[in-house]
Amino acid sequence: MGLMATTGALGAGIAAYQNPVGSGKWNQGDIREWRGIVSAEPYAMIRTRDLGGGVKTALLACQGKCGASAKIGAYEGKRLALKGSLIARNGHAMIAVSEDLDWIREDRAVAISADLAFPDPVPLGEVSLVGEVLDTKCWFGAMRPSEGKVHKACAALCIRSGLPPAFFAKDDKNNKTLLIMTDKFGPHGDSLLPFVADPVSIKGQVYRKGDLYFLDNNPDSIVRI
Amino acid sequence: MSHDYVPVSWTPFKKRFDAWLFVGMALYLGAFVLVTDFAQPANENFTPIQLMIRATGSLAFLMLTFILCIGPLARMTPRFKPFLYNRRHLGVSTFLIALVHGGLVLLWYHGFAELDPLVSLFVSNPRYDSLAGFPFESLGFCALLILFLMAATSHDFWNANLAPGLWKAIHMGVYLAYGLLVAHVLLGALQFEKHPLYASLLVLGSTFVVGLHLFTAFFASSTQVRASASARWIKVGRISDIPDNRALVVQPANAERIAVFRYDDKISAVSNVCRHQGGPLGEGKVIDGCITCPWHGFQYRPEDGCSPEPFTEKIHTYSTKIEGNLVYVARKPNPEGTKTSPSLIRKEPV
DSSP states (O other): OOOHHHHHHHHHHHHHHHHOOOOOOEEEOOEEEEEEEEEEEOOOOEEEETSSSSSEEEEEEEEESSSHHHGGGGGGGGGEEEEEEEETTTTEEEEOOOOOOTTTEEESOOOOGGSSSOOOOOEEEEEEEEEEOOOEEEHISSSSEEEOOOGGGHHHHHHHOOOOOEEEEOOOOOEEEEEEEEEEEEEOOOOGGGGTTSSEEEEEEEEEEETTTEOOGGGGGOOOO | OOOOOOSSOOHHHHHHHHHHHHHHHHHHHHHHHHHHHSOOOOOOOOOOHHHHHHHHHHHHHHHHHHHHHHHHHHEEEEHHHHHHTHHHHHOOOOOOHHHHHHHHHHHHOOSSSOOOHHHHHSSSSTTTSSSSOOEEEEEEEHHHHHHHHHHTSSSSHHHHSSSSHHHHHHHHHHHHHHHHHHHHHHHHHHOOOOOHHHHHHHHHHHHHHHHHHHHHHHHHHSSEEEOOOSSSSEEEEEGGOOTTEEEEEEEEETSSEEEEEETTTEEEEEEEBTTTTTTTTGSSSSETEEOOTTOOOOOTTTOOOOOTTTOOOOEEOOOOOOETTEEEEEESBBBTTTOOEEEEEOOOOO
16 A cells, blocks of 8 residues: 555656646647638748738648648649648647648638738847747647657657747746747758757847748857857 | 466466556556646646656656565565565566557657658757767667567566576666666656756666665675685585575575575575576575475475476585584585485484
């Protein structure tokens, strides 16, 4: 009986002090239709009114560990409807597109307006930040927890497979900001992978495209702390 | 003992033991899941698979830590003997829990991509040149392989049919596996979970395992008779030093230990190593006229080192003599199963 009580107490004690895993959510079974226009550069994205609160941008991914840029193809810039489930955390959104054959279709009923178009990048200045490179899909809610050493290999595999990397910056006052990472304003390559999930300092240029914030950075400038 | 191989030699005690083992594992996993759910902030929680990865990984590590403590603890107190006799079931259960942990990791963290999950396990984190950044998953994989080999060869069939040295080497691999798992936890979970409880548990647990082994090694050696390499006869001690139906263990230099038993006013000596799984016969006792191994109950006749029929195991016997009230044992073993006359203890006339 004593051994049983110790066993239960150990299970409870070890479970009690784990780090918070974050508020991301992915309702994988809730496949909905999202209307708007899409782009494959630098990563697959959709501008849509269906996220609520006016026009917003959601990143796109496939159901597994892969990006959706290659799927956009001829649909670049067109009005369309696509099927997918929402992954969301703290105002960040990603849509994991359906694997059905009819996952995307042109939809001329989507109302055109100036704010629906992908805006030009607005430079916000050079920055030097401290934080962690992670992958957007897991951090948005596909994985909980989605940070740190235990998730390092998964995050690197996601980024290697085409999912957008992001920089999770923390300042002295523990303010946190998520910036989607680009290299020369395009997708990052494998040279970013060794730094994933390590505490690093990073230099780069912050820019905004609509409601999304990006950090353009050369991986050679990343330094482990 | 050696004639029929059945998957598990069930006894009522083994069934009760396994039932309690199952209850204990379920209790740990249930408590882990419930408390995790309760302890996380509102509307935040682990994905179910990641929760089970944590629960099974920590359970497997704790079970292996406990298993490694059983041997030394059983030498210190008989309360741990039931665990010793059923350590095999604990070991196989630990492997199965670790297998679930490893399988979920492979599926969840390394699956759903074009890259083969097993390749991803070794290449997704390329920092083999760093200690803090080391791909700890590879250490866990190697430990799981060792546990698999141990579980797969744990049956009596393999014990009897693998060369004894090979079987022993495979099963001594548990210490390598444990070392790999300590590093796996240290370079993995502890790099993320910084609460002092986790580091404390790891340090205390692994230090306890090492300390217990060192202590019992010293404790056991202090109760053994050590003998030099030259003499033909080794002085064991006084007759009264050997408890009735028990043994004193002699450690000759550069040779196998000898268990010298006193029973029925006789003295006999046999090899200290049980043919079954290398159990310490000198820690057993004479039951129904047979030396009985404390690990799994294998029995040998003291006079000839043979298991009673229909069993066929044989161990070395040793000649003995009594001079005055001192017991001596021959350094050189007789061939396995050789009938050797016991020395008779003459009672002093009253």
